[in-house]
Amino acid sequence: MKENRTEQGWWNTLPQDWTAPLRGKDGTEIEVPLREHPALRKYASKDEAVKALVHAQRLVGRKPDGYVRVPGPEAEPEERNAFRSALGLPKRPEEYGLPELDLPEGFEVDGKLQGEFLQVAHELGLTPEQVHGLYAWFLPRNVETVRAMEQDREDRRGKELESLRGLHRGDTRAVLEAARRAALTLGGEELLAVLDETGAADRAVVVSALSRLAPVLLEGRFRFRDAGAARTITPEKLKEMMRDPRYHDPLQRDPAFVDKVAKGFATLYPGKYEPGTRV
Incomplete structure (x- = not known):
């Protein structure tokens, strides 16, 4: 009669008091008897399980091929530089070496903006392949946007x-x-x-x-060389100026003041006018 490995397997020979942690479907970890642990069910014999254990012990502490430890925030500059070197990152932004792209006539690359792009890429730790790919995608898209x-x-x-x-x-x-x-x-x-x-x-x-x-x-008398006066003159101000003796009294008449009144009229009422008829 064929052995029922689920019930009569070799793991049932293990001591009842041997336990091992088991994580359930809900994420909770509990201790179960080792003989009931499902991990043993994949081994046909105790010898197979022991060999697997020995092999696993040999791998403990060994770094797999291509493994690079990501430095944490507290890492020293040397560790960070070693990590960047392992990824193939250049030491300086200008060492990325951007690809040459054909631009339409009338378009040229902004050197300052290009330098900022490389600086940010270097700070983010992008690989040369990533930088070249982004640059080759972004530049033509930028040209298309400007053209649109x-x-x-x-x-x-x-x-x-x-x-x-x-x-x-x-x-x-x-x-x-x-x-x-x-x-x-x-x-x-x-x-x-x-x-x-x-x-x-x-x-x-x-x-x-x-x-x-x-x-x-464009009339000769109304150009903005007197823009300051144009902003301050008002009809009320013009009335007050016309009541000034320097304007209406022949004995006190001041040619410069009279000219100022005339310019005020020209500012407020461009075109032909007769003093005293519009205010």
Whole structure:
């Protein structure tokens, strides 16, 4: 009759008081009689189990091939350097050696940004293969993103120009030129640069508004060389100045003060005017 190894196996010959820890399915560890431990069921005989135990003892404390201990936070610099060397990490960020990638005309790599990328990669402990892979993926993606942004701006500029043409028809070119001259009068080349960088120069509403300001801004008497006075002059202030003897009294008349009043009128009411009729 065939032996029932589950009930009559060699492990039943072990002393009842020999115990061993066993972790249950719920994670709880308990002590069970060694003869009931399921780990022994895979060995056909006691000799087999003993050989396995001896072999396991030989492996205790031995580092498997390729094993590298990860240094903890308290590790010395030498241990960390040995770990990095085992992983094949370079000693300095610039030693990664990035691959050469073909870039479209007009694109070039920002050397400062590239240096920061290598520095962070080195601090994170990335291998050269990882760094090369990330770089080869990121750079083309960055070019695609920039191209998409440029195309989006061109599309929006085209739509805004079509909107301007719908409003001004054959006068569109004149409106664009008037808006440019008004912007130059207001803030010079610096304002033009800001309008262009922010995309405001492409907006139909901005161009139309500047073109409507142009006739006023470009009159000889109304330029922003007196911008400080333009910000402080008010109708009430102008009335007060006209009541000053230096303006209305022929005996005390001050030409410089009279000119100041005239400039105040020119600022508040550009175009032809008659003092005393608008205030």
